[in-house]
Amino acid sequence: MASNNLLTPVYFFSHGSTMMLGEESSSAQYWKQCGDEALAHNIKGVIIMGAHWAALNDVVQVATNPKPDKSPVAYVHPSKYANYKLNPDMRTGNRCIDMLRAAGFEAEGNPGFNWIHDTYLILIRMFPNGCPPTTIISMNARYDPHYHVALGAALRPLRKEGYLLIGSGGAVHNLYRNVWGPMLAYRDNFAQQTPPEDWALEFRQSFQDAVESNSGPRLRRAVTRLMKHPQYRDAHATDDHFMSAMFVAGAVGDDEDEGTYGQLKAETWELTNMCNSQYAFGSWATAAA
Numbered sequence: 001m002a003s004n005n006l007l008t009p010v011y012f013f014s015h016g017s018t019m020m021l022g023e024e025s026s027s028a029q030y031w032k033q034c035g036d037e038a039l040a041h042n043i044k045g046v047i048i049m050g051a052h053w054a055a056l057n058d059v060v061q062v063a064t065n066p067k068p069d070k071s072p073v074a075y076v077h078p079s080k081y082a083n084y085k086l087n088p089d090m091r092t093g094n095r096c097i098d099m100l101r102a103a104g105f106e107a108e109g110n111p112g113f114n115w116i117h118d119t120y121l122i123l124i125r126m127f128p129n130g131c132p133p134t135t136i137i138s139m140n141a142r143y144d145p146h147y148h149v150a151l152g153a154a155l156r157p158l159r160k161e162g163y164l165l166i167g168s169g170g171a172v173h174n175l176y177r178n179v180w181g182p183m184l185a186y187r188d189n190f191a192q193q194t195p196p197e198d199w200a201l202e203f204r205q206s207f208q209d210a211v212e213s214n215s216g217p218r219l220r221r222a223v224t225r226l227m228k229h230p231q232y233r234d235a236h237a238t239d240d241h242f243m244s245a246m247f248v249a250g251a252v253g254d255d256e257d258e259g260t261y262g263q264l265k266a267e268t269w270e271l272t273n274m275c276n277s278q279y280a281f282g283s284w285a286t287a288a289a
Contacts (some may be wrong), residue, residue, distance in 0.1 A: 007159045007260075008043070009283050012211075012245055012250040012277035013122055014170045015051070016268065017246040018073040021121045022080045028125050029279050035126030041284050042164040043088045045133035046258020047096065047155060049116035049148075051169045051241040054141035055110075060100060060151060062093045063136040064109030073117045075187060084124050087116055089133035092163070095154060096135055103154035110138070118168050140270070143239035145224040145246045158175035165251045167244030171207050171277035172200045174237045178271035189270045200273045203235035207245075211262030211279055218252035219262075252281040260286075 011034060013027075020027065034274070055061040068086055072078075094111065100107035107184075113185075115136065123131050137155070140147055159165060177200075182191035206229055210222040223245055226232060236242050252260055266278040 006264035006287065007257070007282060008162060008287055009144040010159070010165045010248055010281040012167045012169070012248040012262070012279040012281070014173070014278060015118050015121050015134045015168045016170070016270050016274060016276040017075070017183070017189055018117055018121070019075045019183065019187070020268070020276065021027050021073065021117065021124065023189060025190070025268040026266045026277050027268040031122060031125040032055040032093070032128070034280070037133055037284050038050060038164050039132070041287070042162065043132060043164045045092055045135065046123070046164050046166060047092070047118050047135045047137065048122070048166040048168060048275050049137045049139065049151070049247040050116060051139070051244055052116040052118045053113070053136070054139040054143075054240060056141050058140070059106050060140050060194060061089060061108055061110040061113070062097050062100075063115070064111045064115045066090055067133055069114040070120055071116045073121075074261060075183070081120065081124055084120065085131060086120065087131040087133050089135045091263050093135045094134065099157075100154050100197050101152070103150065105151070105154065108228065116174055122166065122168050134189070139240065139243045143243055145243070147174070148243045148246035149224060149250035149253070152247040153254065154250075156251045156254060159251065165248070167248040169244035170236075170241035172273065172275035173233045173241040174235055174273065176237050177234065177273050180271060183271060189266070190205050192269060192272060194271060194272060196273050197266050199231040199234035200275060203231040204275045204277065206227070206231070208264055208279065212264070213261070216255055217253055219257070220249045223249040231262065248281065248286060
């Protein structure tokens with residue numbers, strides 16, 4: 001078995017609703033912890049795939065806007081995000097394009113892309129005192145799980161150079177099945193007037209079982225198989241918030257990653273049926289061992 005002791009950890013974060021930017025939670029505390037640890041280990045930058053940007057046809061895009069704006073978010077006071085300075089990593093973005101093209105992808109830069117809350121919500125929570133150099137990778141709108149695993153695999157070598165790879169999506173994320181009343185009436189996204197429904201609990205547990213019981217190439221197979229789970233379509237009415245899990249599986253599913261299992265580090269239920277699970281694959285302790 002090859003050693004993985006030079007590889008940075010990889011994270012799958014469920015970013016939840018926009019209110020996760022403004023309200024305190026165990027997930028927010030964990031994101032901050034991850035950011036503090038990353039800064040303490042002098043990361044070169046962040047490479048992140050979100051859930052709200054997908055390129056059409058066979059293309060994958062990389063954000064190359066040197067001065068991006070932020071898409072506004074609902075139910076969060078602008079003071080929580082408006083003045084946060086973004087830090088696009090142009091050099092690494094262009095390098096990612098080259099790496100993806102070398103791996104056979106039709107990759108291109110998008111010089112007009114403005115950042116969306118699925119990524120800058122996570123960055124603000126992780127790095128409240130300043131955004132590290134960051135590269136955003138799009139999804140592809142065909143939502144092929146194997147395509148997105150291959151994207152993560154193509155960029156995996158950057159873990160050996162001190163880059164932090166993150167997928168920002170959702171473990172259980174079906175807006176059509178959420179209970180919106182308390183949030184709309186009282187701005188209470190954490191109200192839990194009834195337990196989560198069975199389909200949400202079942203898929204949440206299946207996701208945890210898949211990532212905690214498999215490593216290396218088996219992790220990639222286990223995560224892609226979840227899209228055939230009987231409750232997958234209940235848990236994900238659309239595929240967009242699940243593709244970043246594929247990206248993560250690609251980034252931490254090589255033969256060299258055997259023995260690196262996902263660990264559930266925090267979890268926040270929102271809107272009754274939305275499960276915001278936060279997973280770490282590997283740690284700084286093992287990276288430095």
